[in-house]
Amino acid sequence: MVDINKQYVDGEWIAGSGSRTFASENPATGETLGEFRRGTPADVDRAVEAAADAFGPWRERSRIDRAEYLWDVYRELRERTDELGEIVTRECGKEISEGRADVVEAAHMVEWAAGDARHPNGDVVPSEIAAKDAYMRRKPRGVVGCITPWNFPVAIPFWHMAVTLVEGNTVVFKPAEQTPLCAQIIAEMFEDAGLPDGVFNMVQGFGDAGEAIVEHDAVSTVLFTGSAEVGQQIQDALGGVPGKRAACEMGGKNAVVITEHADLDIAVHSAVMSSFKTTGQRCVSAERLIVHTDVYDAFKERFIEVAESVAVGDPLDEGTFMG
Incomplete structure (x- = not known):
C-alpha cells in the first residue's frame, strides 16, 4: 500500500492546509491501494499562484524546448507500460489489456504533442493591400485547470495536459478521487522530467478542489472530462466571465x-x-x-x-x- 501522499505544488510535495485523507481502493477486491491527502481550496490557491508565476518564463521558451520535457515523459510511459497498466486495472477496475491500452494511448498523445512542436504552424491571411503581410499567431492563454475522470486515469490527463504544456500554458491538475494513485505516478513522471517549478501542479481531492480551480480568477481555461451534470455546472459558472473559457467533454447517449x-x-x-x-x-x-x-x-x-x-x-x- 502506498503511504499517505501529498499535493505536488511549485516543484515540491506538500502536505497542504488540510488534514483529511481518503483511500484508493481496488473495486474488484476492496484492497486499499493507498491513502491520499485531500486537497483544499487553499491548496488550489497555492497551486494556481505557482502556475501563474511560472507562466511568464515558460511561455518565453520555444515550443521545441518545451516539448523536450514531454519526450522524457514519453520514454517513461513506454518503459513502464506494463507496470502502470496493472495499476490502472487495480485502481479503476477495467480489464488488464485495457489498462495497458490506457497507458499506450497516453504515450501516443504525448508523442503526437511533442512531435508536433517541430512542425511549422501559423496562418498567412490574404490582405487587400499587396505590400502588406497579414498573419495569425497563436499564443498561450495562461493557467489551465485540468479536471479528469477515473475511467481513463492515465490517457485523459495527457489528452488535457500534453498539448497544453507544449503550447506554453501552465497546469493545475485535479484528478478523479477514485484514481489518485495513477495521478500520483503522473506527477512523479513530470517531476522526473525536470519541468521548471510551477509549470505542472497537482491537487488531489474532491469536488470542492475542482470548484476552486474553476472559480479562481487566475485560471484562464478549464478543461473538463466527466459527467454532463458537472460539465454543465462549469459552463454555467464561466458563461458570464469575460475571457475565461471551458472545454467540457461529457457523457453521451x-x-x-x-x-x-x-x-x-x-x-x-x-x-x-x-x-x-x-x-x-x-x-x-x-x-x-x-x-x-x-x-x-x-x-x-x-x-x-x-x-x-x-x-x-x-x-x-x-x-x-x-x-
Whole structure:
C-alpha cells in the first residue's frame, strides 16, 4: 500500500492546509491501494499562484524546448507500460489489456504533442493591400485547470495536459478521487522530467478542489472530462466571465444503428464491444441499439447469445472481457 501522499505544488510535495485523507481502493477486491491527502481550496490557491508565476518564463521558451520535457515523459510511459497498466486495472477496475491500452494511448498523445512542436504552424491571411503581410499567431492563454475522470486515469490527463504544456500554458491538475494513485505516478513522471517549478501542479481531492480551480480568477481555461451534470455546472459558472473559457467533454447517449443491409456478424460483435467494453463506463459506450425491423429478430437472438458469453471476472485475468 502506498503511504499517505501529498499535493505536488511549485516543484515540491506538500502536505497542504488540510488534514483529511481518503483511500484508493481496488473495486474488484476492496484492497486499499493507498491513502491520499485531500486537497483544499487553499491548496488550489497555492497551486494556481505557482502556475501563474511560472507562466511568464515558460511561455518565453520555444515550443521545441518545451516539448523536450514531454519526450522524457514519453520514454517513461513506454518503459513502464506494463507496470502502470496493472495499476490502472487495480485502481479503476477495467480489464488488464485495457489498462495497458490506457497507458499506450497516453504515450501516443504525448508523442503526437511533442512531435508536433517541430512542425511549422501559423496562418498567412490574404490582405487587400499587396505590400502588406497579414498573419495569425497563436499564443498561450495562461493557467489551465485540468479536471479528469477515473475511467481513463492515465490517457485523459495527457489528452488535457500534453498539448497544453507544449503550447506554453501552465497546469493545475485535479484528478478523479477514485484514481489518485495513477495521478500520483503522473506527477512523479513530470517531476522526473525536470519541468521548471510551477509549470505542472497537482491537487488531489474532491469536488470542492475542482470548484476552486474553476472559480479562481487566475485560471484562464478549464478543461473538463466527466459527467454532463458537472460539465454543465462549469459552463454555467464561466458563461458570464469575460475571457475565461471551458472545454467540457461529457457523457453521451450513444446509439448503434443496425440497417437492414448490415453484416450481422460485424454488427453484433461491434454492438457488444461498444456496450460492454470498459465495463460499459466510457463516454462513447452504446446505450441504445436502433435495429431495422427486417433484421430485428435475427440481430436480437445473436446479440443475446454473444452478450451471455461475455466473461466477467478478475480484471487482472487475461481471459476477462469485463472487469
